[in-house]
Amino acid sequence: MKLQMIIVAVVAALPYTGASLRAETPAEWTGFTEAHCVGCHSGESPEGGFSIDRLDVDLAGEETARRWIRVHDRVAAGEMPPADEPRPDSAESAAFTAALAKELVAAESRRRDVVLRRLNRHEYQNTVRDLFQIQITVNGLPDDASTDGFDTVGEGLAVSAEAMAAYLEAADQVLDAVFGGGAPPERIRHETNLLEQVDWRGRPQLDKQIGKMFRRTDDGLVIFQSGYCPTNLVNFARLRAPAGTYRGTMRVRAVQSDKPVTLRIYGGDTIVNRSERHLVGYYDVSPGQWTTIEFTDRLVEDGGTFQPKCYGTRDTRKDADTWPEPGIEIGDIVIEGPLDEWPPPGRAQLLGDLDLETAGRDDAREILQRLLPRAFRRPIEPTEADAYLQLFSSAVADGRTFESALRVSLKAVLCSPDFLFLNEPGTSQISPHALAARLSYFLWSTMPDDELTDLADDGALRQGDVLVQQVERMLASPRASAFIKNFAGQWLDLREINFTEPDANLYPEFDELLRLSMVEETERFFDEILDNDLSLVNFVDSQFSFLNGRLASHYGIEGVEGQAFRKVQLPPDSPRGGLLTQASVLKVTANGTYTSPVLRGAWILENILGQPTPPPPDNVGSIEPDIRGATTIGEQLAKHRDIESCAACHRQIDPPGFALECFDPIGGYRDAYRTMSPDARRPNRKQAPFTYAWVRYRIGLPVDATAVMPDGQTIHHVDDFKRILAANPDQLARNLAGKLMTYALGRKIGFADRRSVEDIVGQTRRQDYGFRSLIHAIVQHPTFQEP
Template identity: 30%
Template sequence: MTVLPRLDSAAAMKLFFRCLGALALSLASVLATPANAPRVEMDQRHKVLFNDYCISCHGPKKQKGKFRVDQLDFGITTLENAERWQKILNELNAGEMPPEEAEQPPNAMKTDFLEELSQKMVAARRSLADRHGEITLRRLNRREYGNTLRALLGVDVDVTELPGDTGTGGYDTAGSNLFMSGNQFEQYLEIGHEALDEAFEWQAAASVQQKIHVEAEDTLKVIQQKYAERLDALERATRWAKAVDDAAARPENAAIVAELRKGAKNEAFFRRQWAKIPGAPAPEDYGFKTVENNADKANGALSYATKVGSGYMRPYQEAYLKMPHLDTGAYLTIQGNEVLTNENLTLSVPYSWKPIAGDYIFRVRVAATDQAPPERRFIEFGIHPRAGRVTSTHQVTGTMDHPQIIEIPVTLTRRNADDRVLFIREKGSNDDYLQARAKFGAGHAKNGIGPDFAIWVDWMELERIPNSRSGQAPALAVLGIPQDDHAKPSIAEVRAAVERFCVQAFRGVTPPQSYLDRLAGIYQMRLKAGDKHSEALKQTLAVILASPQFLYLAEPVQDDHRRPLTGPELATRLSYFLWGAPPDAALQALAEKGELLHPDVLAAQTDRLLNDPRSRGFTRPFVHQWLGLDRLDFFEFNRELHPRFDNSTKLAARQEVFETFEYLIRSGSSFRDLLKCDYVVVNPVLADYYGLPKVTSDAFQKVALPKDSPRGGLLGMAAVLAMGGNGERTSPVERGAWILRKLVDDPPPPAPANVPQIARLAGKVLTTRERLKAHQEEAQCASCHRKIDPFGLGMENFDAVGQWRTEDTYQVKDEHGKPVKGASKTWVIDASATLHKGPSFQNYFELRDIIASRSDNFARGFSKALIEYALGRSIGFRDEALADDMIARAKKNDLSIREFIHALVASNEFHSK
């Protein structure tokens, strides 16, 4: 990435803060709490607990710790009072109060008190932090910044080096998280310059064509030759080992051979020692030269025969070389031990062929062998096999008689074009070394050879698509001056070009003349410093891409009162909500004419934006954050216990959640389908994983479910289920808490940090139900677990990676992670339970029906999440009416997701600053 000179950075920084000062809004202080705000108040019945168990030490006669409860205000309406109640909650959760020697309150009384206080503290924090609808000035978040650069310049750049946008929780659109620092400004300058470098290169090479074709058998000639050499060496080593064993069998030679087996210090030592054995065969008689085989300080062929003479890999190599069609192709393999494998079949771009940034098509002609099982008829594609960046997975439907050609779109940027290696491999063959070894071992145990060869590859090729993004760089199109170094435009021409670029970058806003003067000055300064025209122009444009007019979503106000948004402001808010990107020309034109303010036009544009593929800029980040899918990456999955949940399956499982949500938007289906439905939206990888009928294309598609299927809806999705554990075992607590938070809008309070662990359970051989029951024996645990645990127990038929099961096993392990002999237990899963203050259920299917019957709760939680995401602020009590309106409108159309969005976009809150 280009680092800008310090002089330019300093000048640009000064310009940045001047502009920020001109743009800055007068942020109003938090408004006074209105009279109709809900009062957060503890129930007076809890005074009995204080009077009977606390007041003797914290009352009028004695105030231990200078703390009194007899004068405690039960209304939690101020920060000072909230801190006092928080102290009470902390002490009770920690088991510090009442002290051990004092009389203790009944467990049920303490549990009820802690449950209510925990919930009231959550409500109090929300009430005290409520900004009453005020939307804070905010910058573009990281993904919006990347999307905006793409919309302007037509290129993708890496923005992951920018700070994260959810430091204090909430959505990445929350203005409270999106602050600016001087370091970030430097980063924006560098990334903007990188984007311009990329865009200038794409534009200069727009019409260039490139193509490279590789035959698989040519790629693997060297590997196959080494296979043959290794087999020959094994054969000779076996005969050599027998000769050595024969010599060692004679008593007079035993001491010498034993010394040799320890490893020769050097070749001369080896030859001297070996020559002492009468009639011993020379290594050269077997085609060996000790110098060439003296690896790992071993004594040539003797050591080699000892190491691999057993020939564990030999049958696999022999079987490979006997496979048909090796003269016209090659087979993908599973990685094993002590074998040169081709689990990654690569297309290496030769250094004589410089890859140009652009859009390409990667093609591969491939077939599945007759012995390939369904779960192995997939290939992964990616860039740079060592880094293992798998980008997609594809089903192989071709046969050896009729191979298929798979076409995979791939973009090479200035950054990844230097990797020069594209690869394909069998799905899951190289995710984890131990898992690959286990797969190889299973195949070897089955047939004495190794895994059957499942995928045959004929050839691969890579072709650049010329003019693939013509018209997708509007900011460059409006420059109107050449960008190459042969051009010498005048300062006036550059200034005019920069002004046009600014209007495009600033979403239709023309900057002041003083700002343009400073930009022209930066361009001239760079020329004087020795830069050529193109570099001086990029340096100047990079400043624009790091300026507040570009980085901030500006909705200025003249006073502390709210005002309706203008047409252009509404267009910007709508497009960043539904695309995560700036408005396009059509939306901008309607906004400038004032037509976007008409309800029917706004509704039509909302539908247009949702129908556009760019709406993934809303669906993907919103669903990811709403459902907390980041937990999928919190831990590594145990591949030895769950070998089928490889990286491709995990990627497809995450994608299923997005694709299902997007299908509901496209089809207008009911939001209730996320709770229970008779279909799934899956690709071939997941269809195989779920045991469904074969799907014929790589695309995600709607697939009908059998009547007894546990799939259908979020509860049956592998991604959701995999988040409810630790990658090895399930966690009913995680699953139950997730259901309460996301599906029934009854989130448990945050787990207190000071609750002591139940140490007596360590090393105990208990069922999951027995472990959870122990938690509810402590009041500070029971206050939450009695609500959480039943939901989690009802999900126990799904294992840690979402596969259905009827039994579970618990194995105690020692401090080294090794199983303790005799310390295990297997049981039949009982998924029945009784919800706290709710009905009972006998199995997962009945639990799912109960949750599905609470669609109003689900809709309310979804509405509040949508409001927070769209408006970039925390939900407040005033938003309850908006949530009611959204649900009422959606109910008129069977809770269609589109209706929730239309109701929000049409609301006063969405139209107001």
């Protein structure tokens, strides 16, 4: 039965391939298209490369429907027929668009199947954490496909045989964490000093580097290294800790500096830099007086340790005793842990005070009946636990212990479709418990908590005032950080921040701290607008942002020092403000070497305005950058737009992209392009970034960021473009409502949803376009409770 449910789920996720919805063009369309469309959009060379006489009328196919939606929208907007052609009266156009809309809605309704949505890997991780009260990093789960920009859409979350094998392995990892080992891990309190470092033979490790890379003091060592660091430094007197959570303290002070020096700490296997190596954090170390840095970090595998390094200092490898530049003196170090509870809280929650030596079938039944409603996120039928209890009995009959047999049953629970899928039964409304789960996975990316479940049990969750209270409670919870990470991370492509590595010759100032700071700025900015119900207009034009010293320096904003983030009012002459001028967005819309107005323009239309452009014709090549720096991208695109089939789309795409051309691939402001051409001039001191790396690039052609929007508005500066976007808050709300609904409902938002989106936009408009108000409007709308 369970296998059958999996097969049903997989089949439901397959694309619709049914029969034609229409055998011929509806009569309501014929007169209008023949009178006003076919004349230009037909033949061998149709206007704009769009041939309506060859356009299929079978709306079962999504691509065909998309093309007819394009026809509908351009006629409804009055863009077609063009002004220089005979135009129908408004009643004729309205009749045509109404008839077409009716068919598009009907076709979409037939095409749309209710697809069981599988938990994506982030949701799975969070759900087992909360179900069993454990801290675990589940390894081996496959990456999830993205559909319409999000990995929460059921259509892209089918289950393959490989994925089921991964879930079987994941279940074992989860149960290992729940039951724990046979004995608690040894608790470590490791007190050391870098002066005391010895190798496995007990010989001093750092003596050979004293006076070269390190300076000995009465209290420890001074380190200067920001880049290269010897592996001997990381062992903390051969600390090789078991997996778990650790607390560390380190006495430090900056030397030879009148301002703080930055220390960074890494954890995991820092010696061979295996995959578990990770950043613990960056810390400001004040000069003069000793201070104590404290950190808490989880080592996910046995044998981990910690490694300190400077940041932003110049390395020395031979004369540390006389080296005059800033460094950090490190004194006593204490590492203690694992701090995790023993026995694991999940074990106590699951088993209570049960005596495993005398426990039997009735105890297993009680455990399963207590666990299944939480695991399946709904009440269970009286006999629903029987199948899992039978697995327990069979395992006991094979000679297994109570605990081992129970693990068999629990593994089946974790691989059940009732756990792995969000089942949302109902005809006009989903069940109250499915509503609780939909709300919880929307805002927390995890299972409902007890309060949501209790409200679903008594039916109160459907009440409007209760939904308002729950949304407010959930957004105030620390768990709402998952909404910022997962929604903003996909809406703005922040997850792709590591997808490209900037060319070190062209952008030597790019480093790890800048990359981390880019994402931190955007997430804090997003959270500020959400937390205070600020207008959505702030997403495109704001007077503030969140900066630390590293990012402020990158932006050329003075008065911000140290690595702590804070809210900063932007200077009046700053080009920053809004998402589009944040370095994170500017980096993910470039490829690391050069920028493309086409890529950035298409990104803005899709992600900010909700006006995606169709793919380019197959016979049109891409624009290759001129690596010699002899021509600008603007000159190349001007030739590209001469191709008739390209011109229509590029009139929409290019202006937004050119508005951001004054920002380079890592989000720095520029007046001219960087190039490696030996014929170009070298940068002067004011033009060169702060970096200890050798500046090899040269200054190329000047940047021209001017553009003309399709409606004739001219952009001279990025501020002009921000004002144009801010002047249309309805479109900003319309786009973001669609993105949020896709993410929350787990399905594509199509033509048939337009009325719902407009209702939500209207409600948000009455609340001054507040972002928090938009989320409330979505949750309160009937669509949120529909299957």
